[in-house]
Amino acid sequence: MSTEKTWQMHSTSSVDTEAFGEATGARLKGGEVIELVSDLGGGKTTLVRGLARGAGSTDRVASPTFSISREYKTPQFTIIHFDFYRLAEAGVVAEELREYLGDPHFVVLVEWGEIVQEVLPQNRVTIRIDQIGDESREFFCSYNSEQAYLFEDINT
Ligand SMILES: Nc1ncnc2c1ncn2[C@@H]1O[C@H](COP(=O)(O)OP(=O)(O)OP(=O)(O)O)[C@@H](O)[C@H]1O
């Protein structure tokens, strides 16, 4: 049985946040689903930028504005970055999301995932970001024991 674990880290700048993302991104194997939770401007997309770079992608990371998702190629898998902020109903996009789940050729990163809670797997990793101040952020990562490779021994 897998037990719930948490890992916490403090960031004092977007550079810090990207570095944390890079460390975890380098550990991705493919098949992971990570939900990113914060208020507006918390640093979710900034973290995605680090994750993609750490996984070996040179693709430009930005908020999916006119689309709901963006793709970043890495040597081993493709990162699918969803942002459901503007989505009024889950519908067809939830179906699109479902196609990537459990597929080791993809890593799924989700911002504003409330609308697809039913579709997101129980065993996803959740990273919550609390805004403490202007540039001060606290990261709370929840995962199970099989996912500990993503966070353990990261030096921050
Ligand atoms: N410690 C920090 N970590 C991350 N971003 C920071 C930090 N300090 C300041 N920032 C700034 O906060 C903003 C974070 O924006 P970002 O787009 O990453 O947030 P977001 O959570 O994706 O927002 P949204 O909900 O609108 O998608 C950026 O302008 C970034 O430079």
Ligand SMILES: [Mg+2]
């Ligand atoms: Mg964002």
